[in-house]
Amino acid sequence: MSIYLPIAELSVNIFLLLSLGGVVGFLSGMFGLGGGFLMTPLLIFIGIPTNVAVATSANQIVASSISGTLGHWRQGLVDFKMGGVLLIGAFFGSILGVWIFSRLVAIGQIDTVISILYFALLTGIGLSMLIESSKVIRDRIRRKSVKRKIHYHNWAHRLPFKVRFYKSKLYISIIPPIIIGFVIGILSATMGIGGAFILIPAMIYFLGMPTSKVIGTSLFQIIFITALVTILHATTTFAVDAVLAFFLILSSVVGAQVGVLAANKLRGEEIRALLAIIVLGVATKIALDLLVEPNEIFNLSVIRLVF
Amino acid sequence: MIKQLIILFYFLTGVLTPSISIALVIGSDQEEIYIDANFSGEELLVFGAFYSDPSQSRDSKSDILIEVVGPPEDVALRKKDSYFGFWLNSKSVTFRDVPGFYYLSSTSELTDEFLTNNQIGLLEREKSEMIDWSSLTTDWGSIINEKEKEEFYNALIRTKQNDNLYKQVSDEIEIIDGNLFRSYIDIPNTVPVGEYTVNLHLIIDNEVSQEYSYNFMVTRVGIEEAIYSFSKNYPFFYGLISLIIAIIIGWSGAEIFKRFRRI
Numbered sequence: 001m002s003i004y005l006p007i008a009e010l011s012v013n014i015f016l017l018l019s020l021g022g023v024v025g026f027l028s029g030m031f032g033l034g035g036g037f038l039m040t041p042l043l044i045f046i047g048i049p050t051n052v053a054v055a056t057s058a059n060q061i062v063a064s065s066i067s068g069t070l071g072h073w074r075q076g077l078v079d080f081k082m083g084g085v086l087l088i089g090a091f092f093g094s095i096l097g098v099w100i101f102s103r104l105v106a107i108g109q110i111d112t113v114i115s116i117l118y119f120a121l122l123t124g125i126g127l128s129m130l131i132e133s134s135k136v137i138r139d140r141i142r143r144k145s146v147k148r149k150i151h152y153h154n155w156a157h158r159l160p161f162k163v164r165f166y167k168s169k170l171y172i173s174i175i176p177p178i179i180i181g182f183v184i185g186i187l188s189a190t191m192g193i194g195g196a197f198i199l200i201p202a203m204i205y206f207l208g209m210p211t212s213k214v215i216g217t218s219l220f221q222i223i224f225i226t227a228l229v230t231i232l233h234a235t236t237t238f239a240v241d242a243v244l245a246f247f248l249i250l251s252s253v254v255g256a257q258v259g260v261l262a263a264n265k266l267r268g269e270e271i272r273a274l275l276a277i278i279v280l281g282v283a284t285k286i287a288l289d290l291l292v293e294p295n296e297i298f299n300l301s302v303i304r305l306v307f
Numbered sequence: 308m309i310k311q312l313i314i315l316f317y318f319l320t321g322v323l324t325p326s327i328s329i330a331l332v333i334g335s336d337q338e339e340i341y342i343d344a345n346f347s348g349e350e351l352l353v354f355g356a357f358y359s360d361p362s363q364s365r366d367s368k369s370d371i372l373i374e375v376v377g378p379p380e381d382v383a384l385r386k387k388d389s390y391f392g393f394w395l396n397s398k399s400v401t402f403r404d405v406p407g408f409y410y411l412s413s414t415s416e417l418t419d420e421f422l423t424n425n426q427i428g429l430l431e432r433e434k435s436e437m438i439d440w441s442s443l444t445t446d447w448g449s450i451i452n453e454k455e456k457e458e459f460y461n462a463l464i465r466t467k468q469n470d471n472l473y474k475q476v477s478d479e480i481e482i483i484d485g486n487l488f489r490s491y492i493d494i495p496n497t498v499p500v501g502e503y504t505v506n507l508h509l510i511i512d513n514e515v516s517q518e519y520s521y522n523f524m525v526t527r528v529g530i531e532e533a534i535y536s537f538s539k540n541y542p543f544f545y546g547l548i549s550l551i552i553a554i555i556i557g558w559s560g561a562e563i564f565k566r567f568r569r570i
Contacts, residue, residue: 001345002345002347003344004342004343004344004345004346004347006527006531006532006535006538007538009497010496010497059549060553062550062553062557063554063557063560067558067560070558108383108396109395109396111396112395112396227550230546230549230550230553231546234543234545234549235543238538238539240538240546240549242534242538242545242552243344245553246556249552249553249556250556253556253557253560254560290394290395291393292394296465296466296469297386297387297388298384298385298386298459298462298463298465299384299387300384300463300470301382302380302382302407303380303382303383303401
């Protein structure tokens with residue numbers, strides 16, 4: 001059974017969409033990731049135009065990050081003030097990102113740029129996950145426990161405009177979080193990701209936020225970035241496909257909840273290593289598409305009239 | 308639902324040549340193709356009859372030609388080149404008012420000469436004068452070389468063929484009883500919306516003896532149409548509604564599963 005997507009202007013098998021959303025949701029629930037970094041390239045693989053894949057992914061992440069934030073919020077693990085400061089930067093970043101995106105669509109380079117960005121992102125994610133999980137597995141075998149520093153003092157503490165963040169027990173300048181938010185905003189708008197993979201380490205290492213507050217806070221602000229990106233794409237690139245988003249959201253929300261349940265039952269590191277391999281596989285496919293001479297070196301796109 | 312459309316043509320070539328008195332009766336099973344949520348392409352049926360003087364046998368040399376031309380659209384054709392091992396889009400050409408769909412079918416293989424003389428066809432560069440490329444407004448960008456232009460022309464047609472949007476065949480028209488013809492034309496799910504023209508030609512002795520044209524529409528209907536036009540006309544509210552749906556499903560999903568887990 002297939003469904004016609006009104007914005008992508010093609011019909012796709014409904015079960016393919018539901019299983020795609022379900023699997024990505026499952027992985028995101030299991031590992032506490034947004035899943036956008038897998039959703040967008042997989043949508044492109046099944047034939048959804050790049051611009052629709054990016055814009056619709058952003059819409060889908062709104063739903064999955066709301067689902068995720070609720071739990072953290074109830075436990076008081078969201079630093080709203082920090083989230084707000086990050087959002088100031090993200091606001092401007094996503095406006096710039098959508099502008100860059102529509103320029104790239106206009107000159108016909110969007111596919112290439114997205115491919116390169118995704119290759120870099122997925123390779124980075126995949127390798128770091130693989131290294132980390134293999135380290136943990138090795139440590140577990142040697143029965144060693146990993147010690148972590150709780151608090152970092154670095155350049156973020158020496159800049160002006162210092163503000164107290166009670167929840168995170170920090171007294172730092174607002175400049176670094178604004179810059180981090182700005183970069184995440186650009187990436188979110190151009191790649192259709194929430195950016196948690198970059199945001200979380202940045203919050204821990206650059207801002208020195210306590211690990212317990214990081215996930216909830218990043219999820220919280222991802223809701224707003226991706227919401228903004230959805231609106232910006234809907235009004236400038238007209239690429240948000242509500243029907244596609246609906247099926248992806250429905251299946252990913254269910255998948256995410258199942259993933260959370262599974263995470264409590266299964267041993268994480270082996271599965272994390274498996275996910276790393278999947279991510280690297282997707283990265284390899286993207287790289288091959290760029291490097292292997294295509295069968296058809298010409299590609300045609302219809303220029304849509306924008307009313 | 309299906310609206311019959313039968314047009315009768317009496318074509319009398321006059322008392323002097325009664326031997327080629329043939330009429331063309333044609334019909335189609337629909338005037339409109341609707342793109343709705345379940346649309347996955349469609350088959351358009353075109354049928355009809357050669358109608359000849361009962362005292363005469365149908366001239367075996369007569370042929371039927373069916374041409375379907377989709378609505379014009381502007382397309383950007385981009386060529387990939389290798390840069391340091393990466394295949395990236397480089398040169399780009401914009402063609403304006405290219406048919407969004409083109410289908411040419413005949414009961415026997417037609418010669419290039421015939422197509423040229425009658426200004427039919429578009430699938431091969433050799434015959435390209437007939438599509439009258441000069442009438443296409445083309446933005447060549449940096450391309451000035453004739454050979455390269457031709458490469459782009461060919462690529463335009465090839466990429467459209469690969470998407471099943473351009474097709475030329477000579478074995479899809481079924482002849483029944485020597486007098487009736489029937490053809491199913493594949494309309495893929497990627498067809499552009501708009502007005503389509505079906506041209507029928509009766510060919511006798513390599514000459515177009517009769518022509519008949521009619522139009523049908525490909526339109527979006529139902530919720531698909533509503534969503535599409537809403538997204539174009541009220542993009543802000545469209546984005547907002549997409550968001551609200553995401554928020555509702557995201558929120559309620561978490562709530563439902565929380566309860567479920569407690570049990």
